Amino acid sequence: TTIAKAPFDEDSVDSVVLRTSDLVDFYVIKAVLGLASPFFKDMFSLAQPHTDQPLSAAKEPIIVSEKSDTIDCLFRLCYPIDDPVIEDLDLVERALAAAIKYQMGEATKLLSQRFTKLITNHTCKHAFGISCRLNLEEQARQSADTISRMIDYRALAGLSPTPSATVDGGCYD
Numbered sequence: 618t619t620i621a622k623a624p625f626d627e628d629s630v631d632s633v634v635l636r637t638s639d640l641v642d643f644y645v646i647k648a649v650l651g652l653a654s655p656f657f658k659d660m661f662s663l664a665q666p667h668t669d670q671p672l673s674a675a676k677e678p679i680i681v682s683e684k685s686d687t688i689d690c691l692f693r694l695c696y697p698i699d700d701p702v703i704e705d706l707d708l709v710e711r712a713l714a715a716a717i718k719y720q721m722g723e724a725t726k727l728l729s730q731r732f733t734k735l736i737t738n739h740t741c742k743h744a745f746g747i748s749c750r751l752n753l754e755e756q757a758r759q760s761a762d763t764i765s766r767m768i769d770y771r772a773l774a775g776l777s778p779t780p781s782a783t784v785d786g787g788c789y790d
Contacts, residue, residue, distance in 0.1 A: 618642050621689060624696060636678035641685035645692060653695035656720045687711040694724040706735050710747045717751065729753060736760060
């Protein structure tokens, strides 16, 4: 395993270790994570065994299914530090899915806003698929409207829709 980058690299009395699927350990302050996520707050409220072991040896990691880039992005939105600048639609999708999964309201809101801004810079079918997977109705509607306009413009120009311009990738001819 490796240790995450700052500020998630310092073990302290009030931190918990989260280990990602690519074996990166994040030392996260329980109070911050608990404030950001009712999911983690409930988890931390469960009774923990008392131990006299050294600090780092006493902490069993909590395993999460996400990769380190996703968790790093998500936790930076929860910590009192500068929010990350995210330009990668796939990273936004993964972080947003994790924010929804862990019930992180503020992170979900911020990532949804970022996703909406990124939609116009990416293929509409990709954005529509992500919107549907994450149950983002407004973004799905926005993507579908863009796809619909693409098809209508081709029809107005007297051209038949190309396979890449149709919703399901098929041709209407």
